Amino acid sequence: MAMLKNPATKYRSFAPIGLRDRTWPDVVVTRPPIWCSVDLRDGNQALIEPMNAARKLRMFQMLVKIGFKEIEVGFPSASQIEFDFMRELIEGGHIPDDVAIQVLTPAREPLIRRTFEAMRGARNVILHYYHAVAPVMRNVVFNMSKEQVIAELTVPHAQLVRDLAAEQPATNWTFQYSPEMFSDAELEFSKACVDAVTEIWQSSPTNRCIINLPTTIEHSTPNLYADQIEWMHRNLKRRDGIILSAHPHNDRGTGVATAELAMMAGIDRVEGCLFGNGERTGNVDVVNLALNLYSQGVDPGLDFSDIDSVRATVEYCNQLPVHPRHPYVGDLVYTSFSGSHQDAIKKAFAARKEGDIWDMPYLPIDPKDVGRSYEAVIRVNSQSGKGGITYLLEQEYGLKLPRRLQIEFSQIVQEAMDESGKEVSAADIWAIFSRAYLDAQQPYGYVAHHLVEDSSRNTVELSTEISISGERRKLEGRGNGPIDAFVSGLSQLMGEPIAIVDYAEHAIGAGADAAAVTYIELKIGEPLAGQKNVFGVGRDANIVTASLKAILSGANRILAARR
């Protein structure tokens, strides 16, 4: 078997519904939908190993903490384990008063009765029943005409739901109906089923029911679903007595787009799972949806301030990993490896002022808002440039390298990465930097200095003790400052002219740990004009000592390069 040369012999394209006067493309969503988590039902039914009671309870408690007010907790008629979990939730007092639990049942009388049994004593319940409406299910599974589906599945079970609820008046019941495979069915037929249900339930603004329109299998582009939703939104009877809900799956990888366009087209409520767990390629990812809204300035009403702990709980309960590139949560999603991205992020962070609108290249939201740190934002490998390398040195070690030193040092790091082929950490970069600059104290090493200032002549006399390959030696020099005086002494020792091209210094650390770091760009040799600029770096509690070490570091590096 192989892919077909002409797939049209096996697959057909979806047909547009031809809604000419659609309004959804211009809608801007300014408020969140009502959220319903289906992690404990659609998510759970898709797991290799469904959750045990402990994992279910942990998931339920986390969903409550995040802020879900509607949680589909299971399919009580499926098994004794499911039934018992409902009883534990209700009898164990785990359900806050402002949370409604939702339970799913097929349109089958014994299963509906069992579902009501499981809900005895609950305060707020969404009783959700479904049957499929798509032609393939009518023809192949039910073997029923449209009329039979309505007469044998839709109507009697809507009546049964209504009647059984009346037997438990202490519970606040909300009824929900899903024409399963709605997106694959004829719109007129779905409408006929829904209208029959809302008539039986007498839906009205004071007695609203939920009509949930699933893309049970995602077969088309999201715009088509949006057209279907807008059509239903406009044509359903008793629309003001209906909370219109979407239940998108993700077979084509467009579950999030489907949900977003559906919200533009008239959807009031969305059902989905955390990080997109669920049948096959999953239900729509509610974290992704919620944070997409957040990134547009809309409070989603769900709290993902500690997104990593949400992920840890989801991975524990589902026993499935979340991909490192998963939107908003993956290990790598706030990380840039490539040089030009790193450079832009570094500059935008430097330009950003507290209170500014977030306008950060390559970062759709501030990682801090979801409990992530900037540490992982920039990571360095062979695709990186000086921006990322120097960002890490500055963030982690406080070094602010002058621009030409950034260029020089990034070549040294590149060589190290070309050799290893691996990512380098901030600690690796620091080690490379220390080896290349701070530890470059051979053959000339700093030992001590004594400085005498002659203010009447604006000059200084500097007496420095250095070691040359382990042997002590005194250098004397005079100049208009300590650097000038030291360069004059060193130049005599080396028998070559030395020119200081650039100088920069800053403090790092604070209090007793404070130190000065000095960067000196110099040339050594005859004639000076033809020599290459090289940097030396010195660090010391004393700023003059840091400068002298920087000059020696530069001289040693030049001598090493000549070997």
Ligand SMILES: CC(=O)SCCNC(=O)CCNC(=O)[C@H](O)C(C)(C)COP(=O)(O)OP(=O)(O)OC[C@H]1O[C@@H](n2cnc3c(N)ncnc32)[C@H](O)[C@@H]1OP(=O)(O)O
């Ligand atoms: C899109 C969705 O995710 S819908 C939710 C699906 N979730 C689940 O199925 C998980 C829980 N399910 C279960 O535990 C079981 O399937 C049960 C308890 C519901 C039913 O088990 P069984 O009675 O053994 O039936 P089975 O699982 O084989 O389902 C097929 C039967 O249900 C019927 N059926 C399928 N869907 C529906 C429906 N929505 N309404 C009514 N009947 C339906 C089929 O026609 C078939 O009937 P038949 O046995 O007369 O041919």
Ligand SMILES: CC(C)C(=O)C(=O)O
């Ligand atoms: C029962 C319905 C809502 C469902 O899970 C689906 O169609 O995917």
